[in-house]
Structure formats: C-alpha cells, structure tokens
Amino acid sequence: MPTSTRVPQEERSRATRLRLLDAAVGCLVEFGYAGTSTTLVSERAGVSRGAQLHHFPSKADLLAAAVEHLATVRGEELIERAARLPAGDRPKVLRALAEHFTSPVFDAALELWVAARTDPELRAAVAPLERRIGRQTHRIALAALAADESVPGTRELVQATLDLIRGLGLADALTDDTRRRARVLDRWAEVLDRELGPAPRSAIAQPTS
Amino acid sequence: MPTSTRVPQEERSRATRLRLLDAAVGCLVEFGYAGTSTTLVSERAGVSRGAQLHHFPSKADLLAAAVEHLATVRGEELIERAARLPAGDRPKVLRALAEHFTSPVFDAALELWVAARTDPELRAAVAPLERRIGRQTHRIALAALAADESVPGTRELVQATLDLIRGLGLADALTDDTRRRARVLDRWAEVLDRELGPAPRSAIAQPTS
C-alpha cells in the first residue's frame, strides 16, 4: 500500500532520497549534464544501484526530482542571502545577487536549463519551476533594490537587472570574470540610482515566501 | 608529406570536413551536447564513419574544430547583421543584437559553452575564441550604438548591454520570451539614450574585422 496508509516511519527512506538528489546536483555541478550518469550519482550518494532504482525508476524520474530539489535549494539560498543584505545599498545588493548567479547552485541550474532546451521531458519539469523561482527572484530583487513597481518602467528595469546578472553568471561559468563583473555592476548601480531615484533608508529586504 | 609540400588539390577533402563541422553544429543545435554522438554527426553529414575518423581522429578533435568553425560562422553572421543596420536607432540595434543571441548559432555556442565548463579540453578550445569574438562583438556594438568609449563609464555600459543580451538569450533558450524581451530592451534603450546621449545620425556601423 502506498504512503497514504502507512505513515513513513522510515525517515531513512527520505534521507536516501535526499542523498541521491544532492548527489545528482553535485554531479551536475562537477561533471555537467553529459557527464552525469545514474551510476555516478548512486556511487556519489553512497547508495546501491538497486536502492536508487527503487526510489527513482528511471533517469528521467531522478532528474525531474533533482530539478525540483534544486529549485527549493536555490530559493532557500536566495532568501538567506537577501536576509543578510544591507537594504538600499544598491551596489552591495547587485553584488550579492551576482554571487547567487555564480554559485554552484546556479551552475547546476544552468546545466539543467541548457539540457532542457533539447529534452522535452526535462523541459516540462524545468519550465514551470523556473517561472516560479523567476517570480520569487523578481520579488526579492524588487525589495532589495528598493524599487517601486507602480512606477512605469520600473518592472522592466528590474527584469533587465536580473537578465543582466544571468548573463554575467553565464559568462562566469566559462572564465572567472569577477573583476569585470564588479565594474559592470558598479556602473549599473549608478544607472539604477538615477533611474529609480535614491534608495530610501527605510526599505528592508523582505523575503517574500 | 604534409600539406606544405602537396598543395591540397583535393577540394573535396575540405568539403567533407565542412560537411562534418556543419553537421556537428547542427547536432548541437538539435540534440544538445549530450545528444551529439560522433555516429550521429557522420550520419547527418552523409559521411562514412571511416572518413570521419580520417579527418577527426577523436571526438575531441571534431568538437575542437567545430568550436572554431562556429566562431567563424558567428562572427560572419554578426557582421552581416550589423551591415544592414540603421545605425543610431538604438532600439532597433538592440533588437538586432538580441536576435543574434537567440539564433541557432547562439544555441550551439551555448551548448559548447556550458559543456566547456566541466571539460578542460573543450574549455581550452572555447575560451580563447570566445574572448576573441567577445571583443569583436563589443566593437560592433560600440559602433552600432554610437557610443564613445573615451567617455568614462561607456565601456562598462556597453559590456552591460551585451551581458544583458546574453542573459536574455539564455532565457529564450528555455522558453520563448520574445514579448518580454522586447519590453525589456525598449526600456534599456531609453536608459542608453539618457546615459550615452542621443545618437548622432552620422554614425554608421562599421564591421571591424
């Protein structure tokens, strides 16, 4: 009988699942999508192949779950970053956002993202989640940048900021880009101050959801 | 004896090589890096496996050559786009650049880019070329946007523009993003007009190299 009747006394099961998902994400970061085989994942997780197949009957199942897991992790990491952010200090905010988009979780997401382009099944798993955490990121950026979305053009400007940062993250995946990124972002902070008006000291980044 | 002594009377050889490289790029676009096997490439090229291995002894050789080939193609496409560009019309310029970064050649480059992150050999092939066409793109953007790099901050702003467009290209790889992209770019054009000053009607985009 499914989990409905029997309450999962086995936390162990959950733990195994999680080990597998973490390992899958880790493999994506370290070996890329092409280099991530199910065998490798189970080895990295310290889980037998049998157990792996028990939890995730197929590779697609594993990856779909990994996508979901990663989305959660990404959201948490972002909220955490936002929480310890000196709100209103736009250069710092930009730098913190950029850090998030150059971190391992971003690399993993990037792999899934690109792979999903040509894999319909993966795409079906990735696209909706990406939309969700896109909105979440937008909200957080809005608050952290002390931007008022009711002002026309502000929405687009914040989106542009996030797209810019995504582009910087992509560039950083190939070559370490820290110095250039810092210059570009500082320049952009100038622009934002001019376009959005100076940030009021009041605003505190509020991790929404 | 190597090509030095015997002048390659065999154009055919060149043609075969090119068919293979085009096929490789095509496979990247259609099936992604993970789905691009050497067998598939030779089939798509209509070239026997033997011939393929004659020209490119290993998969790494093939891909390295494909990287180079793609860089050339990308450069040519960009120059061509730039040539038929109404210089000074910044919204149009941005749209044209964005189109380039959402075209198949970009998709192929994206695949190689991401794969290179975790494959040192591929990275060694990709990184220097990427730097080169990065500079080329920057020059073209500079001219097309009628930006004066001697003005402090202009360089960074143009870089930001290209990073933004890269980010938009990445977003578009996953989901069709045309409408949102147009809005964001129009907003960006506003910012550029304010920051760079209005574009003089004189400037003509000059495809430098």
Next chain:
DNA sequence: TCACAAACCGACAGGCTTGACTGTTTGTCG
C-alpha cells in the same frame, strides 16, 4: 509473534558510443 510490504542489494542483458583496424578508391607526382 507472524505476515507483509517497503527499503535495499547486486548481477545481468541489451543497446549505444568510441576509436582501432583493414581494405578500397582516387588522384597526383615522378
């Protein structure tokens, strides 16, 4: 205490990929 189901284990088959290898054609140079 007993029975049952979920968690886990590891061997195995089928398929695909890569690159090595042998043989054939084609064209160029002497």
Next chain:
DNA sequence: CGACAAACAGTCAAGCCTGTCGGTTTGTGA
C-alpha cells in the same frame, strides 16, 4: 603509366549506461 599517399568505407571490440529482475533485510501493523 606506374607508384604512392591521401580520402574514403565499413567492421569489430571494449566499455559504459540504462533499466530489469530475483533475492535479502528491516520494521510495522495485526
């Protein structure tokens, strides 16, 4: 015109990857 090398062709073996399957352990509910 003959010899030689490059271009081309196709087969084969080794290895990896995925997913199937029978069997074992564990712990929970009756």
